Amino acid sequence: MPISPSPLDGPADGLAAASVLRAMADELEDAEVERAMRAGWSWSQVAEALGVTRQAVHKKHLRRLLLAQIELRRRIGE
């Protein structure tokens, strides 16, 4: 018979924390990548600081940054 765990105790707290921290990490990354690009950082610098490839940052954030009408230091796609 399956157990009916409480939504508040034991693993439920830890799993909820993992979920909230993941969302907060995404939110923080969006905000700080935008801040860096507004300050004139290059894609490579942002990628290096995040510890991921430039392609990964580009893929994840380009559309949003174009919408934010940030003057990107490097040509798009470079």
Added chain:
Amino acid sequence: MNRLITAQRLAPVLVTWGIQQSVAHQFEIEAKRDGAKVIEAEHMLLALTASSDGDAAKLLHEAGLDHERLASALQDERRRTLAFAGMTAPDKLVPATEAESPLSFGTSAKAAFKRALIGARHERHRAHLRGTDLLAGILEAELGTVPRALAIAGIDRVALALRVRGVN
């Protein structure tokens, strides 16, 4: 339900369930106010508590679950969750520009819709779902943000869910 189904696109369908267009619009407002990228079950529940008419709103008011109480319970839930990780809620971050305006539904919202449909299937003579079906679908989640917040607020979620289904 795929990622492209947004609250805006779903609104005409929800109207046939007796959920006003303004409530569907409120799903998105609540999600954005929360800084979320998708609409989750808690945002739909907040929108339903903010509504003033319809059976769903009436049942929520009877249970003493108004928008203020739910919002405060969700805040308490967030605080408790972060405390588990040894953190306190951070100050508001520099807001990032949002990529897309119409938000789609997150996993907990999709699960609520699914439960709404499954629960309503018993009554075959009914042509449409109702707002109360969606409320029941939200309340029937046993784990996750909504049941956590309701437990913190001292709301008997199971009893309320049963009452909501009873109206259907």
